[in-house]
Amino acid sequence: MRLILYITTLLCACSCYAQEYAFPPNFQFGVATAAYQVEGGWNSSGKGENIWDRLTHTRSELITDGSNGDIACDTYNKAIEDVQLLKSLGVDFYRFSFSWSRILPTGTANKINPDGIRYYNEMIDELLANGIKPFATMYHWDLPQPLQELGGWPNSVIADLFADYANVLYENFGDRIKDWITFNEVGVFCGGGYESASMAPAYNGAGFGVYLCGHTVLRAHGKAYRLYESKYKASQGGRVGITIDSGWYEPASESPVDIEAAETAIQMGFGWFAHPIFSTDGDYPPVMKQRIAQKSAEEGFSRSRLPEFTSEEIAEIRGSSDFFGLNHYTTNRCTIIPDGWGTPPSQWTDAGALCSQDADWEPSASSWLKVVPWGFRKLLVWIKNEYNNPEVVVTENGFSDRGELRDCRRINYYNSYLEQLLKAIHEDGCNVSGYTAWSFMDNFEWMRGFTERFGLYYVDFNDPNRPRTPKMSYYVYKNILATKRVDWKYSPDSFDECEF
Numbered sequence: 001m002r003l004i005l006y007i008t009t010l011l012c013a014c015s016c017y018a019q020e021y022a023f024p025p026n027f028q029f030g031v032a033t034a035a036y037q038v039e040g041g042w043n044s045s046g047k048g049e050n051i052w053d054r055l056t057h058t059r060s061e062l063i064t065d066g067s068n069g070d071i072a073c074d075t076y077n078k079a080i081e082d083v084q085l086l087k088s089l090g091v092d093f094y095r096f097s098f099s100w101s102r103i104l105p106t107g108t109a110n111k112i113n114p115d116g117i118r119y120y121n122e123m124i125d126e127l128l129a130n131g132i133k134p135f136a137t138m139y140h141w142d143l144p145q146p147l148q149e150l151g152g153w154p155n156s157v158i159a160d161l162f163a164d165y166a167n168v169l170y171e172n173f174g175d176r177i178k179d180w181i182t183f184n185e186v187g188v189f190c191g192g193g194y195e196s197a198s199m200a201p202a203y204n205g206a207g208f209g210v211y212l213c214g215h216t217v218l219r220a221h222g223k224a225y226r227l228y229e230s231k232y233k234a235s236q237g238g239r240v241g242i243t244i245d246s247g248w249y250e251p252a253s254e255s256p257v258d259i260e261a262a263e264t265a266i267q268m269g270f271g272w273f274a275h276p277i278f279s280t281d282g283d284y285p286p287v288m289k290q291r292i293a294q295k296s297a298e299e300g301f302s303r304s305r306l307p308e309f310t311s312e313e314i315a316e317i318r319g320s321s322d323f324f325g326l327n328h329y330t331t332n333r334c335t336i337i338p339d340g341w342g343t344p345p346s347q348w349t350d351a352g353a354l355c356s357q358d359a360d361w362e363p364s365a366s367s368w369l370k371v372v373p374w375g376f377r378k379l380l381v382w383i384k385n386e387y388n389n390p391e392v393v394v395t396e397n398g399f400s401d402r403g404e405l406r407d408c409r410r411i412n413y414y415n416s417y418l419e420q421l422l423k424a425i426h427e428d429g430c431n432v433s434g435y436t437a438w439s440f441m442d443n444f445e446w447m448r449g450f451t452e453r454f455g456l457y458y459v460d461f462n463d464p465n466r467p468r469t470p471k472m473s474y475y476v477y478k479n480i481l482a483t484k485r486v487d488w489k490y491s492p493d494s495f496d497e498c499e500f
């Protein structure tokens, strides 16, 4: 009897090992938020106005529920108590972003707001006192309004002003912050802000403003990286990276045309930023330069709508990231665009790809987000092959619903995506060193206001105290962090089990 038991245990140990990989011992886990989405305190103690303050206050009809981030999760007043919530979750790091306007009310570094420095100092000290590493993003979409008045990111001057801002951050916080992200999802805020008008400053500059924005941001990133390298790295010993967002782009069929459309889409959506920084040659992807130049000529422009880098800029930007920050949520299938589709100039007619999602993919509360776990693994393998297996930190991944506490669909999302991540690490040899759940708590979901919720904590936005309540997924994530494994059977006592 004992022998049989022994043999079955052994067998199980072997076969379970094959399916249930563990995260490597030094793998880092965290949760993320962004300043405008959680802080509130929009005009407290000297903070200046930014483009999201302006957009939500003057064009509230663009926000699904007409809401804004004036108070949001009130993290401006609750940062210290929130650290206890992070501690009980067991994260290695907390990814948050600095509000540029809270530090520099006018956007320029000649005037620093002491309360901004105080606020972040207190939060950083509290995190460190509780054994949690601060992982800081410098820019998560909230440009100071005065810089927008100068044209915002399409104005190349903003690159230098960003480097000045980065300098203030390194100088004040770099003694304690060792992990920096310059920008969150460049392609997304340039696209939303200057192509499709779906984010602040909601300007429609399709096929033009969007590339000017991206160009300034890449230059700004290069400057901020080199500044750290030359002035701070030796004494502070941290690292600086960038976060790029990408879905996976699957060809709609096996036809060579669709395969090419999907590859062009990923090069021009993701390679747009990844290629200048992570490829051996630097600069924009060749296919991107070639296509936009050709389309521009056909459309009667006297030069390409995609700006050119000088050779000094190419060299400054190439290799300017100590890790690859990746935000990933979902997948699309791409085919070639039919003749006459869309209105040029635009990013998508430039790319010549038409991407959409399958009707039977599991939905979320966000129209763009479908549950497609295998796309995550394919994207990680693509990055490995394309950019010589860089160290990847997954800086966001998560699922939206309407805020239910027994959030089985979010648990399903995390378990399935993390399983694919484990396969990418163990079977494909992808060099992934960390993972971040979006989000720590429900927050202001940009144009969707408070209607789409991504939190591990539920936040009651009708209660002035903004109480946070752990959802079922909070316990599941906590268990993953504690055991370094995905366990579909794990169910916290306080909830009825989910059926998967």
Ligand code: GBE
Residues within 6 Å of the ligand: 034, 037, 184, 185, 188, 192, 198, 245, 327, 329, 367, 368, 396, 438, 445, 454
């Ligand atoms: C991240 O972006 C952001 O970094 C984070 O701030 C945000 O809260 C989180 O995702 C969840 O969205 O008309 O509905 O199709 C879609 C993820 C806009 C990438 C949403 C812009 C997803 C890119 C507009 N998308 N976002 S529409």
